[in-house]
Amino acid sequence: MNLLVNVTPLQASLTGIGRYTRELLARLLRDPEVTDIAGFSDVCHYQRPALQALVDHADTVTANGRELPRAVRASPVEAIYAAVKPLARNIPYARKVRDGIQRRRLQRTRLKYQQYVYWEPNFVLQPLDGIKIATVHDLSHLRYPQFHPPERVRWLQAGLEKTLSEASRVMTVSAFGKQELQQILGVAPDRIAVVPPGISDCFLTVCSPPALTEFRHRYGLPDKYILSVGTQEPRKNVKGLIEAHQRLPGALRKRYPLVLAGCRGWQHGQMDSIIRRLVAKGEIKRLGFVPQQDLPALYQSASLFTYVSLYEGFGMPVIEAMASGIPVITSDRASMPEAAGGYGTLVNPEDNDSITGALRDVLEAGSVADEAGLAAASAAARRYTWASSADKLKAVVEEVG
Numbered sequence: 300m301n302l303l304v305n306v307t308p309l310q311a312s313l314t315g316i317g318r319y320t321r322e323l324l325a326r327l328l329r330d331p332e333v334t335d336i337a338g339f340s341d342v343c344h345y346q347r348p349a350l351q352a353l354v355d356h357a358d359t360v361t362a363n364g365r366e367l368p369r370a371v372r373a374s375p376v377e378a379i380y381a382a383v384k385p386l387a388r389n390i391p392y393a394r395k396v397r398d399g400i401q402r403r404r405l406q407r408t409r410l411k412y413q414q415y416v417y418w419e420p421n422f423v424l425q426p427l428d429g430i431k432i433a434t435v436h437d438l439s440h441l442r443y444p445q446f447h448p449p450e451r452v453r454w455l456q457a458g459l460e461k462t463l464s465e466a467s468r469v470m471t472v473s474a475f476g477k478q479e480l481q482q483i484l485g486v487a488p489d490r491i492a493v494v495p496p497g498i499s500d501c502f503l504t505v506c507s508p509p510a511l512t513e514f515r516h517r518y519g520l521p522d523k524y525i526l527s528v529g530t531q532e533p534r535k536n537v538k539g540l541i542e543a544h545q546r547l548p549g550a551l552r553k554r555y556p557l558v559l560a561g562c563r564g565w566q567h568g569q570m571d572s573i574i575r576r577l578v579a580k581g582e583i584k585r586l587g588f589v590p591q592q593d594l595p596a597l598y599q600s601a602s603l604f605t606y607v608s609l610y611e612g613f614g615m616p617v618i619e620a621m622a623s624g625i626p627v628i629t630s631d632r633a634s635m636p637e638a639a640g641g642y643g644t645l646v647n648p649e650d651n652d653s654i655t656g657a658l659r660d661v662l663e664a665g666s667v668a669d670e671a672g673l674a675a676a677s678a679a680a681r682r683y684t685w686a687s688s689a690d691k692l693k694a695v696v697e698e699v700g
Contacts, residue, residue: 306339316421318495319420321639416430422457432695437479438479439454441456443610487537498622502619525555525603525662528606538573543607546652547658557583607630618641618683622641622677
């Protein structure tokens with residue numbers, strides 16, 4: 300089995316798609332049944348040793364001040380591209396120009412990889428010959444186009460039509476995602492495979508009390524807090540969560556400040572002034588991007604986890620929080636009830652009173668938390684393993700190849 304993968308999602312701070320790509324590749328690279336894996340990004344190609352180094356150090360790439368191994372250190376061309384790419388997002392049709400440049404570069408490698416199954420982990424297939432499969436994580440650009448930059452919506456609308464016509468199989472990350480592909484885009488169910496995310500190994504270790512104390516001190520966190528993890532953009536409904544938190548009684552709000560972990564996303568500016576004001580009052584703590592190695596302690600130190608997004612293809616933070624043994628509040632729609640698996644508290648994300656009521660109920664019951672329920676939720680979340688997901692992906696590759 301030979302596999303070619305677009306590793307562009309590994310080039311930036313690893314969030315959902317990048318984490319999904321990295322974890323699956325890490326296991327496929329260790330699988331003796333996989334003959335070869337090659338990768339390509341916007342500007343270069345990776346033979347197996349370089350790809351292995353990239354995957355091994357994907358988290359290091361995003362950690363400030365870390366020295367990278369030579370195998371994954373950016374070339375001058377890559378460094379220039381990385382510097383220009385954020386600026387290009389504000390230029391109309393920049394994505395189309397970038398895709399054109401990449402298309403011409405890929406033409407030179409088509410023959411070399413014709414016998415490989417090409418897996419695209421980020422929605423839209425690149426123009427490569429041969430057998431192709433693609434992962435479509437969600438259809439939020441169709442359900443909620445207002446939550447995406449117009450250029451991204453145009454790219455997805457144009458690219459997915461071609462992808463669905465050319466892909467031998469389409470993968471998605473949840474039963475909900477499969478249903479969306481069938482209902483909205485008319486994809487036949489036998490062409491869709493569900494390959495969900497998993498729980499990374501680091502979430503399977505319980506941090507010691509001294510380690511949690513040191514972690515809170517290092518990040519400047521209080522002993523008790525409500526945690527939300529995710530990119531700060533409109534779809535994640537951070538504004539609704541903040542407003543719901545503000546409706547809590549003053550004493551409860553002060554005792555349990557809201558901690559926001561995640562990169563600033565599209566249109567984050569509309570929230571910045573609100574967040575700054577509440578940070579000054581001590582009711583919000585904004586952490587920004589948190590490296591993977593610190594996430595287990597971040598979850599385990601929290602009193603409560605909230606994820607009240609308006610739409611998700613899966614919702615990885617939900618199972619990460621459940622695996623960490625803390626109470627979870629999440630949305631009653633899209634894939635989130637599926638991820639929660641019957642555990643946690645489901646709320647209407649468009650009803651701030653519903654969110655406030657759930658926050659208050661869980662926080663006031665904190666001293667009599669259902670330990671058996673939390674343990675059952677943790678066990679349910681831990682059934683999502685990257686090893687199982689990698690096996691599902693491998694089965695798709697073997698079937699089409």
